[in-house]
Amino acid sequence: MPGIKDVAERAGLSIATVSRALSGKGNVSAQSRERAQAAAAELGFVLSYHASSLASGRNHNVGVVVPSVHRWFFSSVVEGVSATLLDAGYDLTLYNVSEGEERRHSVLNDFLLRKRVDAVIAVSLELSEAEIQQLLAIHRPIVGIGGPLPGASTIRINDSGIAEAAARHLIQLGHSRIAHMTGDAAYEKDFRLPGTRQGGFTKAMRDAGLTIRPEWLISADFTIQGAYASARQLLGSSMERPTAVFAASDEMAIGTILAARDFGLRVPQDLSVIGIDGHELGELFGLTTIDQDPRGQGALAVRRLLAGLEGGADTAAADTEYPTKFVIRSSTAVPPVDAVLPGKRY
Amino acid sequence: MPGIKDVAERAGLSIATVSRALSGKGNVSAQSRERAQAAAAELGFVLSYHASSLASGRNHNVGVVVPSVHRWFFSSVVEGVSATLLDAGYDLTLYNVSEGEERRHSVLNDFLLRKRVDAVIAVSLELSEAEIQQLLAIHRPIVGIGGPLPGASTIRINDSGIAEAAARHLIQLGHSRIAHMTGDAAYEKDFRLPGTRQGGFTKAMRDAGLTIRPEWLISADFTIQGAYASARQLLGSSMERPTAVFAASDEMAIGTILAARDFGLRVPQDLSVIGIDGHELGELFGLTTIDQDPRGQGALAVRRLLAGLEGGADTAAADTEYPTKFVIRSSTAVPPVDAVLPGKRY
């Protein structure tokens, strides 16, 4: 294991100069730089990041806390974060806190405070003010994606706005019997999404003078399977059926489409379905959706952090609204003409 | 930022004793231990892992290299790895090398050699012998999941065996016109899966005296969407249609089922479909599959590494075959009785 000392000897330079030459900081003559680099290459020298971090206080490492790496949104964000971080020469320490409260607590209170990370990206996680302050206290900037972080920077889409737009899309097509599939209460806790999106839905409906039937307000766990089960109940049991479903996520929209097919309902002729996300599978199902580009959000979060870290200035907390894109495909259309007949089955 | 020094002062002990007390190693009197822990708690002291690692040489950090975190198998493995690592107090550094060769190269040659990780888990990645030796040279044990790693430990399922079993399942049901959807050639490079599974398929077919029609040997990119497109071609264009499809992954099996439905084919009455994986969505589609429990594989990989790291002994390279479970659901059945009629359309 060659150390910087060996490189220095071989290059005929001092340790200090080699350090400067290899890190690119400080003034080093071109000649010294070359010699140092050559010697390092010959010896196969690789910086020890421990020593480097210990001495400099910079880790080149960002912690990413996600509720799960197994779900579409989160893994998309992680991919975006990962690529951008790797490009910048940073490591990414992943904290997957899927297994509940105590795991989450230990990550926040033990792992993150070990000073191994320069900054933290929290995805769809609501940290308490205390947790945030604790991190900020040890000079670890935080940026949140898709979750409210009081006192820290966040990147989020305009959830209520796009939910409203999605609902309005259906309304403008002529639908009035619109169901909404939201997230289970369990997801409300951290993500806050279900409520916000449902709020947008409610607003659009009210603005249009439409009533929201409680029995058409269903929920699922954000997965295709879960939504499928909920949608089967909705479509199979109610006397009167909605002509359109606005699902709070693409996966749930797809589950709904699959359930509709089970009942012989054609999408969009018999039932319009719209989602939110921009899931890759959407195309296969012709799903109309609002693309929120999670990879891009992840990449942006990293650029934000890095700018702060390398720029030096403790960038003030800022909330950025990430732009979304309305993607109209074939899962939404005007309602069936006979939609008024109650109890009709197709 | 309290340091161990502050804790020592507050506890009225020496730095050395505090270190021993907090780490649990070495002999420390119960009284000292308590005092040290109390002082640490009062001060909110958290070990600096840099200093700790630098001094001790142990990182409490494992690097995980995955081709993508966005696909089912990989994210499942990562979840298993993550949970087990967190339990053991280890950090997980994620290297997502999805963006091609140069990314992969930089991770292997720059990032991993920075001595930040104690060990490396490579998922479905084929490392060259040189790359492996390089890591082993700096005493970083490697364990591979689902990919061949010459010279390192691996955990893998018996790919050719289960593929054979899957095909045999169809054959025993009475199918003789069986198609196989394998992975694109692009995936062969690292994963080696497509070929191996196809090998199992071939063997089962040959053993049963059945012919493999080249036009029924199709491939896709392991995604639902990709498989859907390929399956549409298979089911829509060929004069004669297979009565069963064996897909090399559950996602591809699901894509196949969706394509079949598009053509009005009932599964399993008109077409049997079997996959491999144990994907959560399988249940929704009644997919018969072979569950390979990737979470469990990830967890096992970690336990293996940890045993080696903490046990001290450089555990010899060992290949473990991870057990799989045959899950029979409703997507496979006996072939239709009129299946012999060529060109029949349903």
Place this chain on the structure above:
DNA sequence: CCTGCGACTGGAAGCGTTTTCAATTTTGGC
């Protein structure tokens, strides 16, 4: 009461860099 041994403890030497500081060498301007 002395010896020997094991359990504890503290001092201090690293671990492998970065960075400050002062010294030395160049460079540019006249």
Place this chain on the structure above:
DNA sequence: GCCAAAATTGAAAACGCTTCCAGTCGCAGG
């Protein structure tokens, strides 16, 4: 060519722990 300013360099002091190495202390055995 001469001088101040700028560029370059090396010695050495951190960085915050772990751990080796000697002690120190208490106690059982003789």
